[in-house]
Amino acid sequence: VAQYGRQAVEHPAWGVDRPALIFDDHNCEYLLQKRNAMTDLRTPARWPAALYSLVQWRKLVRYERAICQTANAVAAVSDADRQALLQLDGAANIHIVSNGINMDEYPVHPAAKAEARLLFTGKMDYRPNIDAVLWFCRHVLPLIQRQFPSATFQIVGMNPHPRLDEIRHMPGVEITGAVASIQPYMQAATVYVIPLRVGGGTRFKALEAMASGKAIVSTRLGVEGIPVQHEQELLLADTPTEFAAAVMRLLQDNATSTRLAAQLGQSARAFAAAHYDWQQITPLFEDMYAQLQPRTMR
Template sequence: EYLLQKRNALTDLHHPRRFLPALYSIVQWQKLRAYEARICRRADGVLAVSEPDQAALKRLVPSADVTVIANGIDAEAYQPAASLTLTPTAQTPATLVFTGKMDYRPNIDAVLWFADHVLPLIHKAQPHVRFQIVGMNPHPRLDRLREEPTIEITGAVEDIAPYLSHAGVYVVPLRIGGGTRFKVLEAMAQGLPIVSTTLGVEGIDVTDGQELLLADRPEAFAQAVLQILDSRQANGQMTTAMGNAARAFVTANYSWTQILPRLEALYQERLRNTHHATRSMP
C-alpha cells in the first residue's frame, strides 16, 4: 500500500494544481511505510501477491520472510467471450471495455488518460469504435466524458459479464497503482484480447505479443488496439491465438486449483515451525 501512495505523490508533484493531494500522499506514504515495516518485523511470515511486492517489502525489512503466492480466480467459471466470434462493422462497431471501481484514483487516471490521449488516435482510423467504462461510483472528474458520443459510463451494474462478453478489446491503461489486477486475470480467463500498460500487468508474468499486447505511450497503445481490431476484421487468427494463450496461462498459474495447495502447504509449514519452537522453549 505504501507504494501506491508513493506513486500518487510522485505523479501529483508534476502538476502544480495537485500540490495538496501530493502533500497528502507523501504523508500517507511515510505513515504506511513505517506501519508495514513494523508489521513485517512482528510476523512469523509474510505473504506477497507478486514478486515486485515481495521486493518492496524486503526493502523495508531485509530480514522479513516473504513468500510469493499470487492471488487467484476461479478460472474454470469463465467461458470464452461471445465477442470473439463477432466481426465489427459500422452498424455494430467494436467496443473497448474498461472495468473497475470508478472512484478509485488509479482507475480515474487511467480512463481520463485513455479518453484524452489514446481514443482520439484510434478514432482517426476507426471513428465508430466505442469506449465503455463499467464500474460503480463514477467520480465527478469523469462527467465531461459523458458528452462524448462514443463513450459510455455505466455506473454500477449487477453483472459485468455481459460487458466483458461483448468487448472487442479489453483495455488496461493504468499508470499508477499496485497489487494484483483481478480484472486482467478475469479478462484473460475469458480469452479476451487485451492491451495494457506495463504497470497494468505488474506482477503478472505475461509476455508481450503472446497473452496480450503491452504499450505505455498513447501512440503505441492506440496502434496495439488497432492491430487487434484489424486482425478481427481480417481472419482473427492473432486474437484467437492470443486469447487461447491468455486463458491457458491463467488456468495454469492463477486458478485456485493451483494456488490453494501452495497456501495450505505454507500454513502447515508455519504451524509445524511454531509447534517445534514452542516445544523447545524452556
C-alpha cells in the first residue's frame, strides 16, 4: 500500500502544498528478506528460496529507502527496525511506535500442567513461521518427548503450507488450520513456544501470549524488539538442547516448576499491560503526528 501513498503525495497537482506522508513500517521488509536468505542458504534444498530472498532483499532496500526519503515521518515497531531503516536513510524522521494489544481481549486461565500441551500460533504459510515449527518438531520436540512422552504440540493458524506435511503425522503434533478464535487453545496451553529463527519487527504472537499470562519459551529473535528479560517475563533459548531444557523446566510436576510458570506468566502479562496496551501506544502516534515537519523532496 505504501507505494500508493508515495505516488499520491508526489503528484504535481499538489505543488508546494503536498500533504504529509507517514510510512507505518510494521516490518523492516528488507531485513526480513535478508534473514530469510541467510537461513535458507544453510540448507542446499532451500537454495532456490534463498535466491528468491536475495533478489527481494536488493529490491526492498531500494524501495524502503525511497519511501523513507519521501515520508515526513516513519513509524518503526522496534529500535532494531529503526536502526535498520536509518542505514537506508540516515536523515529519516523515524519514531518507535510498537505494535499494540487490547489487554481486555486476553483473559488469564491457568492451564492444567499434567497435559504438557505446547502451543504455537501464526499464519502458517509465512516463511518464518514455517521454519520455526519445522525446526521445533525436528530438533526440539523429540528431546522433550523423551522425558514427557505425552507432550503435544499444537500449531494453530490459517493456510498450513505443504512443507508442514512432513510433521503432520509426527506423534503429538496437531496442525489445526484456521480457527474461529485462538483463545481456547491459548487457555489450554501449558507452555507457549516461539522458536523463530527468522523475522523482523515485533511479534504479535509474543504479545498475545504475554497478555494471556502464559509461560513462554522463545528464541532471542522471537522476542526481538520487546525488551523482556530471561527468567523475568519468559525463558530464552536458542539451541535445541537449551530450548527443550527450558520447556521441560516448566513441565516438571513440582512446586518449583509451578511457581516459575506462574511467576513468568504474571510478569509477562504485567509487562504487556504496562508497555503494549493500546492506552500506552496511542499517545506515541499522537506525538508523532504533532511533531510532523515538512520534508524536501529528493
